[in-house]
Every structure is written in C-alpha cells, then in structure tokens.
Amino acid sequence: xxxxxxxxxxxxxxxxxxxxxxxxxxxxxxxxxxxxxxxxxxxxxxxxxxxxxxxxxxxxxxxxxxxxxxxxxxxxxxxxxxxxxxxxxxxxxxxxxxxxxxxxxxxxxxxxxxxxxxxxxxxxxxxxxxxxxxxxxxxxxxxxxxxxxxxxxxxxxxxxxxxxxxxxxxxxxxxxxxxxxxxxxxxxxxxxxxxxxxxxxxxxxxxxxxxxxxxxxxxxxxxxxxxxxxxxxxxxxxxxxxxxxxxxxxxxxxxxxxxxxxxxxxxxxxxxxxxxxxxxxxxxxxxxxxxxxxxxxxxxxxxxxxxxxxxxxxxxxxxxxxxxxxxxxxxxxxxxxxxxxxxxxxxxxxxxxxxxxxxxxxxxxxxxxxxxxxxxxxxxxxxxxxxxxxxxxxxxxxxxxxxxxxxxxxxxxxxxxxxxxxxxxxxxxxxxxxxxxxxxxxxxxxxxxxxxxxxxxxxxxxxxxxxxxxxxxxxxxxxxxxxxxxxxxxxxxxxxxxxxxxxxxxxxxxxxxxxxxxxxxxxxxxxxxxxxxxxxxxxxxxxxxxxxxxxxxxxxxxxxxxxxxxxxxxxxxxxxxxxxxxxxxxxxxxxxxxxxxxxxxxxxxxxxxxxxxxxxxxxxxxxxxxxxxxxxxxxxxxxxxxxxxxxxxxxxxxxxxxxxxxxxxxxxxxxxxxxxxxxxxxxxxxxxxxxxxxxxxxxxxxxxxxxxxxxxxxxxxxxxxxxxxxxxxxxxxxxxxxxxxxxxxxxxxxxxxxxxxxxxxxxxxxxxxxxxxxxxxxxxx
Amino acid sequence: xxxxxxxxxxxxxxxxxxxxxxxxxxxxxxxxxxxxxxxxxxxxxxxxxxxxxxxxxxxxxxxxxxxxxxxxxxxxxxxxxxxxxxxxxxxxxxxxxxxxxxxxxxxxxxxxxxxxxxxxxxxxxxxxxxxxxxxxxxxxxxxxxxxxxxxxxxxxxxxxxx
Numbered sequence: 001x002x003x004x005x006x007x008x009x010x011x012x013x014x015x016x017x018x019x020x021x022x023x024x025x026x027x028x029x030x031x032x033x034x035x036x037x038x039x040x041x042x043x044x045x046x047x048x049x050x051x052x053x054x055x056x057x058x059x060x061x062x063x064x065x066x067x068x069x070x071x072x073x074x075x076x077x078x079x080x081x082x083x084x085x086x087x088x089x090x091x092x093x094x095x096x097x098x099x100x101x102x103x104x105x106x107x108x109x110x111x112x113x114x115x116x117x118x119x120x121x122x123x124x125x126x127x128x129x130x131x132x133x134x135x136x137x138x139x140x141x142x143x144x145x146x147x148x149x150x151x152x153x154x155x156x157x158x159x160x161x162x163x164x165x166x167x168x169x170x171x172x173x174x175x176x177x178x179x180x181x182x183x184x185x186x187x188x189x190x191x192x193x194x195x196x197x198x199x200x201x202x203x204x205x206x207x208x209x210x211x212x213x214x215x216x217x218x219x220x221x222x223x224x225x226x227x228x229x230x231x232x233x234x235x236x237x238x239x240x241x242x243x244x245x246x247x248x249x250x251x252x253x254x255x256x257x258x259x260x261x262x263x264x265x266x267x268x269x270x271x272x273x274x275x276x277x278x279x280x281x282x283x284x285x286x287x288x289x290x291x292x293x294x295x296x297x298x299x300x301x302x303x304x305x306x307x308x309x310x311x312x313x314x315x316x317x318x319x320x321x322x323x324x325x326x327x328x329x330x331x332x333x334x335x336x337x338x339x340x341x342x343x344x345x346x347x348x349x350x351x352x353x354x355x356x357x358x359x360x361x362x363x364x365x366x367x368x369x370x371x372x373x374x375x376x377x378x379x380x381x382x383x384x385x386x387x388x389x390x391x392x393x394x395x396x397x398x399x400x401x402x403x404x405x406x407x408x409x410x411x412x413x414x415x416x417x418x419x420x421x422x423x424x425x426x427x428x429x430x431x432x433x434x435x436x437x438x439x440x441x442x443x444x445x446x447x448x449x450x451x452x453x454x455x456x457x458x459x460x461x462x463x464x465x466x467x468x469x470x471x472x473x474x475x476x477x478x479x480x481x482x483x484x485x486x487x488x489x490x491x492x493x494x495x496x497x498x499x500x501x502x503x504x505x506x507x508x509x510x511x512x513x514x515x516x517x518x519x520x521x522x523x524x525x526x527x528x529x530x531x532x533x534x535x536x537x538x539x540x541x542x543x544x545x546x547x548x549x550x551x552x553x554x555x556x557x558x559x560x561x562x563x564x565x566x567x568x569x570x571x572x573x574x575x576x577x578x579x580x581x582x583x584x585x586x587x588x589x590x591x592x593x594x595x596x597x598x599x600x601x602x603x604x605x606x607x608x609x610x611x612x613x614x615x616x617x618x619x620x621x622x623x624x625x626x627x628x629x630x631x632x633x634x635x636x637x638x639x640x641x642x643x644x645x646x647x648x649x650x651x652x653x654x655x656x657x658x659x660x661x662x663x664x665x666x667x668x669x670x671x672x673x674x675x676x677x678x679x680x681x682x683x684x685x686x687x688x689x690x691x692x693x694x695x696x697x698x699x700x701x702x703x704x705x706x707x708x709x710x711x712x713x714x715x716x717x718x719x720x721x722x723x724x725x726x727x728x729x730x731x732x733x734x735x736x737x738x739x740x741x742x743x744x745x746x747x748x749x750x751x752x753x754x755x756x757x758x759x760x761x762x763x764x765x766x767x768x769x770x771x772x773x774x775x776x777x778x779x780x781x
Numbered sequence: 782x783x784x785x786x787x788x789x790x791x792x793x794x795x796x797x798x799x800x801x802x803x804x805x806x807x808x809x810x811x812x813x814x815x816x817x818x819x820x821x822x823x824x825x826x827x828x829x830x831x832x833x834x835x836x837x838x839x840x841x842x843x844x845x846x847x848x849x850x851x852x853x854x855x856x857x858x859x860x861x862x863x864x865x866x867x868x869x870x871x872x873x874x875x876x877x878x879x880x881x882x883x884x885x886x887x888x889x890x891x892x893x894x895x896x897x898x899x900x901x902x903x904x905x906x907x908x909x910x911x912x913x914x915x916x917x918x919x920x921x922x923x924x925x926x927x928x929x930x931x932x933x934x935x936x937x938x939x940x941x942x943x
Contacts, residue, residue: 011876018878018881018885019856019878019881019884020856020857020859020865021814021815021816021885022816022857023816027815027819123799123801200880201826201882201916202882203819203820253880254880254917254918286820507879508879671876674876675879675919678919678923679918679919682920706821707823711915713911713912713914713915713921714908714911714912714914714921717921719904720922
C-alpha cells in the first residue's frame, strides 16, 4: 500500500464530485421555505446616518422583512470584535472602535452594511433594497495609509484618537541603534506593500435557519473554521449558545484567509431567520466581495539595514504603518505584528532588530489575513532591501545572502522566533542551479541585442506556519488556543473515519489525511473517509489558515492514530496469544513478528466491537480522539528566482522563468504540495504585476469588479519550475512545515527585484503594470 | 414572465422565468443544476460556462428566455453514461483543480477549445484561450497541462477511429 501512503502522489479522492458538477457549496444549499436576502450598503466612505426609511421597501412585492441595526441591537446582538489583543509600547491596550453588524449612526466605508431586506426571490430583495431610503450627512474621509495619522486627518472612531489603533514595537531599540552606530554601510528604503482583494472564486455566502420548535439555529457558511465561527457567534455576538447553533461549512470555493473571519452577514442572516420566521440565504455578488470581504496587506514602511565592512549584517530598523481599514476584523491586529515583525530576521543572522508598527483606521474595507498574512509583507521588506544593498555594495545578491545565512539551529532571532531547522544553502543552491543564475549575463546581452531589457531577481524567504503553541500565542494576546483536534473511528468492519477540526477548501485533506491512516494500517485509501466542516459531526477544532493543517491538523491525527494502533495491538496480542510488543500492523494485516500468526485488520476491528473476547478490563470499541498543541511554529523557507524580459517601448513585463526551490520538511503528497506552490506563486506574481486596489480620495473603491481589478489569468503567467529540498521539522511528529502560503510569500520580491534589475531603477511600486514600468524606465533615463 | 423551453443534458424541459432571469440562474434555481457556478457579475470569471448548441457560452451573459429553443449541455451532462469525459479525467490526473469552484466552467471551456482545435493545441494557445476563465487556486499550471493532455489523448483517439 506504499502507493497510497505518506509521500505518494495519490490522486484526489474529492475530485470526482467537483469534475462532475456535484460539489455542494453554500449557494447550492436549499431548504423548504428558504428566502433571499439583500443588504443595503453605504454608498459613502464616511457619513452620519440621519434617517432610515424602510416603509416603501416593506410594501414591495415579495418582501418579508426589512430590518435595521436598531432592531439588532435591541435583540442584544453584540458588536463585531477583534480577537487578538495587542498592547502598545506604552502598555495601553489597542483602541478598538465599535463595529455594529448593521450601522446605526455612522458608516465608515463604502459597503458598510446598514439594512437587510428579506424577500421571496433574490431579485425582489434587491429591488426592495433599492427602495430603502437612508439619509446621510457626509463626513470628511481619510483613505491613504500614510495620511491616517496626519494632524487634522478625519477621525473614524472616538475610541481611537488620531486613528491610531496601536503603536507597537518589537526587538531592542537601543541595541539596534548601537549596531547602526558602527556600520560601514547602511541601505535605506521606503517600501509600500499595496492592498489586495483576496477574491476566492466562490463569493461568500450564508444560509441561516432558525428552528422555532427546537430553539436552534443552523448556519451554512463559506468558512475556513466553522467551530471558530460558532464560538464567536455564540460567545461574543450572542446569537445563540453553542449547543443551540450548528455551523456547517460544506464545500468551500477557496478561502486564502478571507473566509476565516466572522462577518456581519452570517450573524445577521441567523438573526433575521428568527426575526422573519423563514430560512434566509445571502450570496455576495462579486462587487460586494470587493467592497466587504476583508482585504490584505496595505503597509507603508521605512527600513534600514546596516552592514559591517565585510558585508555582514549588523542590524535592521523597520517602521511600518499598517492600514486596518474602517474596523478591526477578527484577527487583524495579529497580522502586522506577530505574523509580520517576528519574521523580519528572514534567513539571516541579524544581531539586532527593532521594528515599530503603527496600526491605523481609514475609511476603507477592513484588512485582515490574506494568504501569507504578515509574512509576505516581512519578506517583501527584507528581500527588497537585501537585493538593494547588494546593488549598492556592488556584490552578488546571491552571495550577500549566503554570507549572512543562519547555519546553526536552533537559532534565536531578536524578534521572538526560534528557528528549529533549516538549510538555506540547499534551497539557494537548488534555485541558482535550476535558474542557471551564472549564465544570466549572457542572456541579458542576448536580449539587449533584441532591444529587450532582461533582469533577474532573488528572494530567500522564511515564514512561520503551524500556528501555534497555545500558551505562547495566549501570552502574545490571542483570544483562542491554536491547537487542533482529531478523532479516528475504526468501524466494525475495519473501514476508518477521521474527524478533523481542519477544514479543506481546496487543499485536498480528504486525500492527504487519509494517506496517514493508509500508511499506518495498510488499508486501502478508499476505505478511509475524512469528515470535516460540521460542528454537529466533528469535535471542536480550530480550522485551516496559516498553513497549519499539515503541521497541526495532521499531527492531531497522528496522535489519535497512535492511540488506535496501541489499542488494536493490545486486542491482537490477546487474540493471537502473543506479546503486545511483537505485534505489527502492515499491509492490512496484524501479525506476530517472526511467526506466521496473523489476523486481517478487519477482524481486530470486529473483535473490538463484538467484545466477546477482549483483554480483561478493556472497553469495547476502536475509536480514539486527540488534541495536538504544537510546541513551536514551523519554518518553511526557500529561494525564489524570477527572470523577466521587458519591452522598453511598452513597459510590458514577460516572465521568462520562475524558479521556486522550497523546503517544506516532510511531504505527504507531492502532487498536492506542487499545486499549493503553483497557486501561491500566481497570487504573489499577481500582486507584483497585476493586482492593485484603488480607492479614490472620497473613499470610492474604483477597482470593485473583475473588469477593474486585474486578476492573474492563464496568459499572464508562465509554467513554473519548482522543486523541494527536505529538512524535516523537528517540532512535530511528521516533520511537516507547511506549504500553503510560501508561493505568495517568496515571489513578490523576486519579481520586483528582477524588474528593477532590468530597468536600472529601484523605485518601483507594485503592481508593476506596463504603465508603472514604462514610467520607471523613463525616470531612469 | 417568459416561457423557457430548453433541451438540457438530453432532456426536454420547460419552465417560466422572470424576463430578467439569466440562463445561469434558470439552470441553477429552476432545474437544480448547481454544477454551473456564479463567480462574478461582469462575465469575467467563466465559472458559469455551459454549451449552448455545442458552443461554450457564459450562461450569465444570456437571458433564459433568449436561450429558449436551444440545446444546453452543463457539466452534469458531460458524462451522460457515468463514464468521465477525457477532460474530466485529465483534470483529475493532472491535479488541475483545488477548491473546484471554477472547475466546471474550466472544463466546459476546454472541451470547446479542443473541439475548435482538431489538430492539437500548444501551451501558448491554451493560455490565450483560457482568458475568460479565472482560477484563484491552481496558478493555471496544471489546468494548462490537463487541457494539453486531454487534447493529445482525444486527438490520438480520433486518429485511431479514422
């Protein structure tokens, strides 16, 4: 059964339903009596609500209910909250402004929900939403990250004077200043990491059903973490106690972070279902997704990197303003702090680091975790400034990196992280070889003869996955523990169900998690099923984000498998009259080592359930659960190399080759891992070349559709040249590091380093559209 | 209200729909064919591609009433006898799908692409012709591989049959 176990390229078990149109996404759900919701949203980025007139709308055809925030408040539904407490450097807690699910007195971004309309059909709900008359008194607006803290900037929340949410720092400021004092060279840069819209292709959707007979709610929702949704909806928003609320995240069409958070719409639809007495479904249209899904990134940074005379790094200073939008989304505060500044040491031995992060409110959509969440921002800062430093110092960018690599582990960085393992030379060497880095100058000359500008850029990133030891994150302000759970149920005829708190929305868990049981017991993979995404079926779990399903979710499965294996061996030893230590389970049989005595796997399972002949005192059954709390983050790292060719006449960039050499530790299914890397690279290259989120000065989102926001399409991307090295992670039983976000973390700096190398102008913002690149070429002339 | 008469996946269906009802909504809501997806509202993402009279059409660009009288094939009708279409096989074998949401549209577009290129496809052509279908998961790498693989296999099949 090695062909279906750990390390095998097993085709996905879940594919059949998706390729035949039988996937079941939230919008595919239908229950008797179901009605449809539409939201009235603010057309203004900042305004006082002076009146809401719903009378006309209520009389429109098919309308069942038109509900406002005042009614929501009256029913005791709570405000939305951010679940990670950050303290400013002066010790004061972050300043969280109130976020009412339906705005009652002030709207703070275009798309802020104000009224929900429920009607027989989607069309009728929309027609009636148009007829709701909300009166606004417009207020001044602040949109730009760098302007939010300006004196006299319009104020968003009374709780946060000056729009400052927190002023946080990490590292040793004095030691860093001292390090800079002795520097032979300092590279300084201003770096903008623009705002992105996640754009999972399945828009967010929810179906809220209140059962008056049981006083019970069911919430179908596009969630990456249904149990977290239930916890938050119950404990903080007072929708219903957990035992009266079932959350189901069925097939989910991509998440990328944007489906972690609990948004207003899910909780309003649940509440509206009770209020109107009908099941209420809402499906975002794409423009609503653009307006009201949590966005990503949006940092403005100044960084300085100090070197000694031998080009060894002495210290790093970073100042960042992070735009969190109009409200603090669920994990928004953790992204520009513990998921960002803790990674600023990268792959390098940096003796002193100091980073300061100011998080600000603006009249824009809330910003939270998006694929990589903080780590792409850190990697962009460090890998841009490393490449720039190499140019200033006139040394090879590859060699400057190599000179500063960390080579002994564990390695304690000055910014909390303790790297447990890595081999950065290995990924750099693999990348350089695959890209024929040495032969580049010849290719540059050849391209020049054709009138093209050719450039090459590197990025040696590190990231942190497998979030995270619960006590550690608790001490840093997390409102939840970040363990994972699993239950392994061996049925009486030996088939296996694994219930996991992880959630698959494209990652292939139904295959890779099953591979673990196949590896362990030698049973065919088709006899193993993965159950996830339903709080009524699965024990409490924390869900999928931060590339944690392998490192944390699978580790929980391994723990449960250990317990099942131990019990199965006890039963087998009893039945075979052998010593427990001599029992092995292999290829679907349970054997006494060194003898011909064996039992088929199913007979051991059957014996556990017939319970006719079990060891004395043993409980019947073969089902074990486990909770796994990681002992450390995991640290995937790698080397990404991008080679571009630019037409100086048009500014159009073509990616000639993209090489990614990544170290993900142990790999369960290489096919799945490659797919994760491809997707991450596309998002990272999308950010570098195509994706720009633009608000105008009045806070209108100009890029609110696929006509305006450039999603990467097949013709924008090359085929990728990817490979892996393997340094097992010592911190979890399988040695897994995680691979879901690496592509999006490593690639943007590689692309921008390549373009700036080609055009000899280092001043280039993302996205590097043809116009941006052409302008930069002209400016360099 | 408009009367809509279609021949969908080999079956004659009739129904009534509001004049403004799009074909995709008629398929999903009136006929329960939820394999066809809606991923945008500007006819950009291609998650709703079906075949209308044998050609790939974004079913959000067409009113149900406009389609009346047409023969429609959706993803559910691509393997009528339970045997997977070569493109469905190729998507699975090449890991050309992750979350699966764009997949029905991708497959329906690709079936039409291969039909229009009986002499085979190359990577550049496939990438160019997938312009109307957006995938956020795969980076297209394996989708392109799958289409080329299926085109190859279907081409060989056709040669053999001839």
